[in-house]
Amino acid sequence: MNARIFLTQLLGALGLIVILGFNVIIMDWWERKLVGHIHRRPGPMHTGWHGILQPFADMLKMLSKEDIVPDRADRLFFWLGPAVAVVPAFMALAVLPLAPGFALADIGNGLFFVFAMQTIMPFGYTLIGWSGHNKWSLVGALRSAAQLISYEIPMLIVALGILLAAGSARLTDIVNAQSTVWYAVKQPIGLLIFFITAVAEMNRSPFDMPEAESELVAGIHTEYAGMKFGLVMMAEYTAMLVGSWMIVLLFLGGWHLWPLPPSPVWLVLKLYLVQSGIIWLRGTYLRLRVDTMMEMSWKYLIPASLANLMLVGVLATTFKGF
Amino acid sequence: MFGQGLLKGLSVTGRRMLGKTECDMYPYRKRVLPPKSRIFLSMRATPDGKALCNACLTCQQGCPDNVIRIEQDPEDRKRAVSFRVNSGRCTFCGICEENCPRHALTFTQDFERATFDKGTLTYALIADGTATGACVIVERTEPEHPASAEGGEDVG
Amino acid sequence: MGLIENAERPNFILTTIDTLLRWGRSHSLWWCNAGSACCSLEFAAMGGARYDMDRIGSGLVRASPRQSDVLLIPGPITKKMAPIFVRVYNQMPDPKWVIAMGSCAISGGAFRESYSMTRGADTVLPVDVYVPGCPVRPEALFYGLLKLRARVRGTSNIGLAHREPIYVPPDLPPEWEAEVREFLGEHEAC
Ligand code: SF4
Ligand code: SF4
Ligand code: SF4
Numbered sequence: 001m002n003a004r005i006f007l008t009q010l011l012g013a014l015g016l017i018v019i020l021g022f023n024v025i026i027m028d029w030w031e032r033k034l035v036g037h038i039h040r041r042p043g044p045m046h047t048g049w050h051g052i053l054q055p056f057a058d059m060l061k062m063l064s065k066e067d068i069v070p071d072r073a074d075r076l077f078f079w080l081g082p083a084v085a086v087v088p089a090f091m092a093l094a095v096l097p098l099a100p101g102f103a104l105a106d107i108g109n110g111l112f113f114v115f116a117m118q119t120i121m122p123f124g125y126t127l128i129g130w131s132g133h134n135k136w137s138l139v140g141a142l143r144s145a146a147q148l149i150s151y152e153i154p155m156l157i158v159a160l161g162i163l164l165a166a167g168s169a170r171l172t173d174i175v176n177a178q179s180t181v182w183y184a185v186k187q188p189i190g191l192l193i194f195f196i197t198a199v200a201e202m203n204r205s206p207f208d209m210p211e212a213e214s215e216l217v218a219g220i221h222t223e224y225a226g227m228k229f230g231l232v233m234m235a236e237y238t239a240m241l242v243g244s245w246m247i248v249l250l251f252l253g254g255w256h257l258w259p260l261p262p263s264p265v266w267l268v269l270k271l272y273l274v275q276s277g278i279i280w281l282r283g284t285y286l287r288l289r290v291d292t293m294m295e296m297s298w299k300y301l302i303p304a305s306l307a308n309l310m311l312v313g314v315l316a317t318t319f320k321g322f
Numbered sequence: 323m324f325g326q327g328l329l330k331g332l333s334v335t336g337r338r339m340l341g342k343t344e345c346d347m348y349p350y351r352k353r354v355l356p357p358k359s360r361i362f363l364s365m366r367a368t369p370d371g372k373a374l375c376n377a378c379l380t381c382q383q384g385c386p387d388n389v390i391r392i393e394q395d396p397e398d399r400k401r402a403v404s405f406r407v408n409s410g411r412c413t414f415c416g417i418c419e420e421n422c423p424r425h426a427l428t429f430t431q432d433f434e435r436a437t438f439d440k441g442t443l444t445y446a447l448i449a450d451g452t453a454t455g456a457c458v459i460v461e462r463t464e465p466e467h468p469a470s471a472e473g474g475e476d477v478g
Numbered sequence: 479m480g481l482i483e484n485a486e487r488p489n490f491i492l493t494t495i496d497t498l499l500r501w502g503r504s505h506s507l508w509w510c511n512a513g514s515a516c517c518s519l520e521f522a523a524m525g526g527a528r529y530d531m532d533r534i535g536s537g538l539v540r541a542s543p544r545q546s547d548v549l550l551i552p553g554p555i556t557k558k559m560a561p562i563f564v565r566v567y568n569q570m571p572d573p574k575w576v577i578a579m580g581s582c583a584i585s586g587g588a589f590r591e592s593y594s595m596t597r598g599a600d601t602v603l604p605v606d607v608y609v610p611g612c613p614v615r616p617e618a619l620f621y622g623l624l625k626l627r628a629r630v631r632g633t634s635n636i637g638l639a640h641r642e643p644i645y646v647p648p649d650l651p652p653e654w655e656a657e658v659r660e661f662l663g664e665h666e667a668c
Contacts, residue, residue, distance in 0.1 A: 032532060038335045041345045041530035044537070047505050054535055060502025061547070066571035068544060218542035225544040225571040284335040285328070345530045348620045361615070387581075387588060410584040410598075413612040436609040436622030438629070440584060440600060443610055 012104040016093055024237045028055040030272075031279050038283035058230075065226035070133055073223060077131035082224075082231035085124030089238040092117035096245045097172050099255055099264040110171040111163065114246060115156060118201060121239060122148035125203070125210060125220055128232060132223030140219035143290055144210035148201060150297040155197035157305040158190045161312040162250050175254030179262070182253040189308045191251045193301055198243040200297075203236060204278055206285035207293060214287070244274040360414045360429040363389075363407050366460045367453030374426035374460075375448065377402035381418035381427060387411045390418060395451065405448035410440060428458055496635050503547070503573065504631040505535040507623070510546035512566060515553025517580040517613050524616035536623060543569040548626065551599045552614075554582035554589050560602045560647075567603050568645055573635075575626055578605045579619060581612045588612070602647050 029044070029052055036043025044051025069078055095110040097103035107113060122145045129141020163169055165186065166177040177183075184191045200207040211219030221232045248254060248270045257266040288296070346353060355361070367373040375392075377400060382390045389412045395401040419427045437443060446454050511521060524531055531537055540546045543566050555563055567576070578599040581587030586597040599605050606629070609622035 032537065034339065036530070036532055036537075037343065038339045039527045039530075040338055040341065040343050041527040041532065042343045043530075043532050044535055045533040047535060051533075051535070054505070057502040057505035057535055060498060061506040064499050064503070065547075065573075068569075068571050213541045218540060218545065221545075222542045223544060229545050280332065280335065280339065283339070284331045344527065345533070346528050346617075347533075348529055348617050349624060352617070361611070361618075387590065408585070409610050410608065411581055411587055411590060412610070413581055413588045433611065433615050433618040434621045435611075436607055436618065436625050438607060438625070440598075440605075440608050443584065443608065 009104065013094075016090065016104065020090060020093070020234075020238060020241075023241050024234050025055040027237050027240065027275060028058070028233075030276070031282075034276060034279045035283045038280070062227045062230040067227070068223075068225040070223050072133040074131040074133070077127050078223075079228075081124060081128035081131055082228055082235055083124075084127055085121060085235035086231065086238060088117040088120040088124070089235065089242050092242045093238075093245075095171065096242070096249065097175070097254070098267060100172055100176065100262070102264070103171075106170065106172055109169050111159060111169040111174065111250075114171075114242070115152075115159065118239075118242070119152060121201075121235075124235065128224070129210070129220035132221075134223050136216040136218075137220050137222040140210040140212070140216045140222070143212075144203065144220060147203075147207065147209050147293065147297075150294055151197045151200040151207075151301075154193055154297060154301040154305040155201065157302070157309055158187075158194045158197070159250065161187055161190050161305075161309045164309070164312055165316055171249050175249055175256065178253040179256050180258045182251060182256075184251040184253075187251070187308065187312060189304065190312070191247075193305050193308065194251065195247060197297075197301065198247055199278055199281065200293075202240045202243045202278070204240060205282040206287050208287060209290055209293060212287060212290075240275060240278065241271075244271055244278065247274050355431045355433075359431055360416050360419075361433045362409060362430050362435060363412065363418070363447070364428050364430045365405065365447040365453060365457045366426055366428055367457040369459055369461070371452040373402070373405070373448050373453040373457060374424050375402050375405060375422075376400045376424055376426075378423060380421045380423065384417050384421050386415065386417070387413055401451060402448050403451050404446060406444060406446050408444040409435065410443035430458065492636055493634075499635060500631050500633070504627045507536045507548050507575070507627065507630070508546045509536065509539045510543045510549050510566070510570060511539055512549060512551055512563060513553070514551065514555060514559065515580075515582060517552035517582070517611075520613045520616055521550060521552050521579065521619060524619050529616045529620055531620065531623065534623070534627065536627075543567075544571065546570060547574055548623075549574065549576045549603070550579060551576065551583045551603070551605075552579040554586065555596045555599055555602055556594050557596055558594070560596055563599075563602055564645065564647060575606045575630070576603050577607045577609060577619075577622055577626060579609045579611075579622070580614050581610060584608050584610060604645070 032054065033043040033050070042050075044054040047053040047057050069075055092114045094104040095107055095113050097106055097110075103110075125144040125148070126141045129137040129139075129144065132138075162174060162183060165183065166174045168174060168177075203210050208219075210216075211221070213219070216222070221229055224232055248267060252270050252274070253266075254270075255262045255264055255267045257263075260266070365373050365375060377392055377394045379392055379394075382392050389408050391404075391406045391408070392402050393404040395403050414429075416429070419429060435443070445456050447456055448454065509521075511518060513521070523529065525537070525539060536548075543549070547570070549567055549570060551563070567574070576599070578584055582589060583599040583605075586592075586595055589595045590597055596602055607622045607626045609619050611618050614622075
């Protein structure tokens with residue numbers, strides 16, 4: 001490998017880590033603020049300007065907590081679990097473009113690469129839940145696996161619709177196909193299904209089955225203390241970032257905001273708007289029951305996504321340039 | 323229509339999110355408590371350190387939780403030498419205040435009594451025969467029930 | 479962080495880290511609510527929008543003791559429940575604090591004479607802050623939290639010896655102590 005390419009790749013990877021940490025810090029604070037305002041209370045106020053340093057206080061505390069590994073836990077997987085959950089999300093970030101062609105690796109099969117990485121995430125969650133030797137976390141892990149697998153199917157079928165319309169699996173091409181009209185306008189059903197399944201994939205409320213605090217003590221991370229819990233939180237926020245980035249790229253036109261000139265600013269703006277929307281959902285809806293949730297995926301979302309795919313196919317063959 | 327309720331919920335929380343916050347901001351602003359709040363027992367006393375209590379022991383005997391400990395003066399049975407309240411046991415039922423024939427007991431509205439040391443929750447209202455700083459100073463020697471001052475019926 | 483607690487004497491680097499740690503810990507006291515009786519509802523009121531404990535960073539009530547810093551005892555501890563409280567306390571990672579809320583947790587309160595009650599949480603756990611009241615007003619509990627926060631902020635961690643890894647209450651009835659030890663020996667996974 002050429003040394004210059006290697007260096008740029010290395011710098012890019014470091015940059016991604018910085019983005020990741022920055023995003024976790026911002027989202028932790030923003031989520032607490034936003035949920036607070038939904039409850040008509042101000043949220044964190046005493047750490048810096050409007051509590052902006054709150055995530056740092058939490059981080060310092062977590063770092064200095066005693067690190068408990070339960071006696072009967074599987075030590076190796078107890079350590080590995082959070083890493084297996086974070087790394088795929090991080091790898092998915094590597095192919096997500098910020099501007100035309102500006103990604104760590106703008107590969108031709110970007111769409112499938114992201115989904116492949118997302119498929120590894122339930123494995124990480126299952127490890128997290130199983131290794132703690134705790135019945136609640138085990139139930140949470142199994143629920144998480146069932147949920148992620150069953151919501152992946154409609155998500156992929158909807159993504160096939162995008163593939164059909166754009167004619168390419170390269171994420172840059174998909175975004176450039178939406179330079180004037182977004183796929184959100186052309187495929188509104190697709191957007192709805194994709195949004196629901198993406199929220200479910202992130203394990204966010206109202207689909208936070210793995211961490212159902214009213215039923216399973218703290219879900220998959222019942223046994224996680226200190227910074228390892230922080231790592232699990234980081235995995236969840238990163239999954240949220242990847243999911244909303246995919247929504248923005250596939251449906252909301254990425255860096256395009258017609259008629260304004262394309263710019264990465266729009267992408268970042270949309271990204272945080274989508275994430276705020278997801279937090280808004282969390283502040284509004286109650287958690288679904290586990291059986292209703294599975295029912296929703298298998299009985300309604302999969303047929304609807306198939307119908308959406310058929311509709312898109314018909315339209316794409318009838319009208320040129322759909 | 324299907325999904326109407328979901329949208330309505332979103333609109334409600336959305337309006338809350340953009341609206342004003344309604345927080346008490348406790349340490350900076352304190353709410354005015356309702357007039358009959360029963361928080362921490364106190365005693366009425368005159369400015370020269372004479373408590374209104376005449377050591378009849380009604381409150382001590384009526385208290386369900388053995389909160390009050392009164393020591394009578396052996397020479398003058400109508401005078402309390404010490405009057406100690408263990409507020410760590412009190413359930414703030416108000417029986418003592420209602421039963422006091424001299425209306426000597428009263429409740430203050432000071433709730434900030436959290437402490438690191440359990441022992442400090444026991445405080446004296448009368449020590450060595452004189453009222454302590456925990457007492458409420460009133461001008462008149464002969465007590466009057468607050469209700470009767472407002473023209474209400476004197477239940478004492 | 480054994481580094482800070484086990485240090486022999488302070489130096490410049492340690493005190494800087496310690497100041498940072500104290501700042502972080504005092505702004506992020508997460509609760510573990512062992513809701514044993516009615517005072518728990520006042521705690522819920524304090525968590526609500528009117529008193530908003532998230533303002534000072536304590537807004538998260540973690541369901542799992544592994545992720546919490548403050549064990550709240552909102553009510554009486556029955557003798558049967560006491561070993562479980564000890565267990566929950568032992569499951570929390572250091573550093574940890576205990577708040578006894580209400581007359582029941584301070585001294586047994588209304589249930590003091592009962593055959594089945596312990597006389598106060600301090601017979602079972604090392605309590606840091608006592609908040610009197612029955613029920614405690616949400617503001618009063620908030621005041622207790624502020625007091626605890628001031629103590630966390632103001633106490634240097636340097637040279638502070640670690641607590642025992644497993645806490646066993648000192649003065650227990652003999653038969654009850656056997657129960658605690660058996661329980662810990664069998665199930666404790668700290
Ligand atoms: S309020 Fe009730 S419990 Fe408290 S001292 Fe008076 S009688 Fe006793
Ligand atoms: S406070 Fe009232 S009831 Fe109690 S001993 Fe004194 S006079 Fe009697
Ligand atoms: S102190 Fe009063 S309100 Fe609190 S738990 Fe005991 S009886 Fe209930």
